Amino acid sequence: xxxxxxxxxxxxxxxxxxxxxxxxxxxxxxxxxxxxxxxxxxxxxxxxxxxxxxxxxxxxxxxxxxxxxxxxxxxxxxxxxxxxxxxxxxxxxxxxxxxxxxxxxxxxxxxxxxxxxxxxxxxxxxxxxxxxxxxxxxxxxxxxxxxxxxxxxxxxxxxxxxxxxxxxxxxxxxxxxxxxxxxxxxxxxxxxxxxxxxxxxxxxxxxxxxxxxxxxxxxxxxxxxxxxxxxxxxxxxxxxx
Amino acid sequence: xxxxxxxxxxxxxxxxxxxxxxxxxxxxxxxxxxxxxxxxxxxxxxxxxxxxxxxxxxxxxxxxxxxxxxxxxxxxxxxxxxxxxxxxxxxxxxxxxxxxxxxxxxx
Numbered sequence: 001x002x003x004x005x006x007x008x009x010x011x012x013x014x015x016x017x018x019x020x021x022x023x024x025x026x027x028x029x030x031x032x033x034x035x036x037x038x039x040x041x042x043x044x045x046x047x048x049x050x051x052x053x054x055x056x057x058x059x060x061x062x063x064x065x066x067x068x069x070x071x072x073x074x075x076x077x078x079x080x081x082x083x084x085x086x087x088x089x090x091x092x093x094x095x096x097x098x099x100x101x102x103x104x105x106x107x108x109x110x111x112x113x114x115x116x117x118x119x120x121x122x123x124x125x126x127x128x129x130x131x132x133x134x135x136x137x138x139x140x141x142x143x144x145x146x147x148x149x150x151x152x153x154x155x156x157x158x159x160x161x162x163x164x165x166x167x168x169x170x171x172x173x174x175x176x177x178x179x180x181x182x183x184x185x186x187x188x189x190x191x192x193x194x195x196x197x198x199x200x201x202x203x204x205x206x207x208x209x210x211x212x213x214x215x216x217x218x219x220x221x222x223x224x225x226x227x228x229x230x231x232x233x234x235x236x237x238x239x240x241x
Numbered sequence: 242x243x244x245x246x247x248x249x250x251x252x253x254x255x256x257x258x259x260x261x262x263x264x265x266x267x268x269x270x271x272x273x274x275x276x277x278x279x280x281x282x283x284x285x286x287x288x289x290x291x292x293x294x295x296x297x298x299x300x301x302x303x304x305x306x307x308x309x310x311x312x313x314x315x316x317x318x319x320x321x322x323x324x325x326x327x328x329x330x331x332x333x334x335x336x337x338x339x340x341x342x343x344x345x346x347x348x
Contacts, residue, residue, distance in 0.1 A: 097264030230283035
């Protein structure tokens with residue numbers, strides 16, 4: 001699997017790319033209303049269409065874009081404040097990057113950088129699901145990243161163009177595609193006591209964290225607590241054997 | 242394009258890319274300890290759960306465990322659908338049908 005990655009002309013690599021694209025389409029449907037909302041909100045906050053599109057193309061991070069746009073709309077335009085907030089909101093990617101690192105560190109550095117640029121919550125989940133089913137493929141990950149990136153940029157552009165013609169796209173209900181598909185990815189993972197414990201701990205900590213912690217910290221705290229519990233249970237199981 | 246906005250976008254781009262790439266850079270240099278992999282293997286389950294649960298239980302930012310919470314009802318349908326069909330597209334379709342019907346019926 002690893003040895004074919006350098007050779008992009010290999011048919012297997014090309015087809016993995018398109019499988020990654022195809023497997024991402026359903027989840028990407030759920031991203032469209034967020035992209036449109038991002039465009040609509042940015043214009044309402046006083047950004048130009050060009051600035052809005054550049055932000056989606058360069059940053060490619062839904063949550064932190066929403067927060068930055070809200071801050072700009074409220075007249076908060078301090079560089080440091082917005083950039084540090086973006087950093088804090090995106091710190092969870094360090095964890096995702098760490099869990100993908102064993103698969104990608106053997107690839108050429110430029111490819112690692114490209115794959116990392118496109119790693120968002122959704123593409124991370126799709127790539128891990130592929131690893132669970134069939135093993136890692138860089139082309140597959142690149143396909144998923146490419147589809148999500150395109151959908152994010154195009155739906156932001158749609159929001160810019162349709163601004164003023166549509167009511168709240170997040171009220172359509174399409175945003176439910178994300179939790180629905182994540183549920184379909186999560187349940188097959190719950191096959192042993194450690195995985196179940198990880199899920200229960202993450203659920204409790206995430207809900208409490210979402211109530212009391214700022215921003216996206218609940219994801220980091222929940223994931224660290226859950227991984228600690230899972231790791232300890234695995235260690236105990238090893239000692240018992 | 243205003244310079245101040247351009248600089249904000251550049252700064253956001255830089256820190257976001259840092260969070261996505263830093264782990265790969267660190268582990269390429271330092272190697273990956275065996276015990277670390279044992280912990281990291283639980284990260285996908287933890288992240289998925291942490292993304293799902295608040296979306297179902299706090300769709301509007303506050304805890305809402307009631308039948309007025311469409312996301313929770315559709316989430317329960319999605320869990321049942323996954324257990325029966327083991328197919329992500331079926332899960333998503335049934336979940337979306339539930340949430341769109343509840344919305345259109347105005348329940």
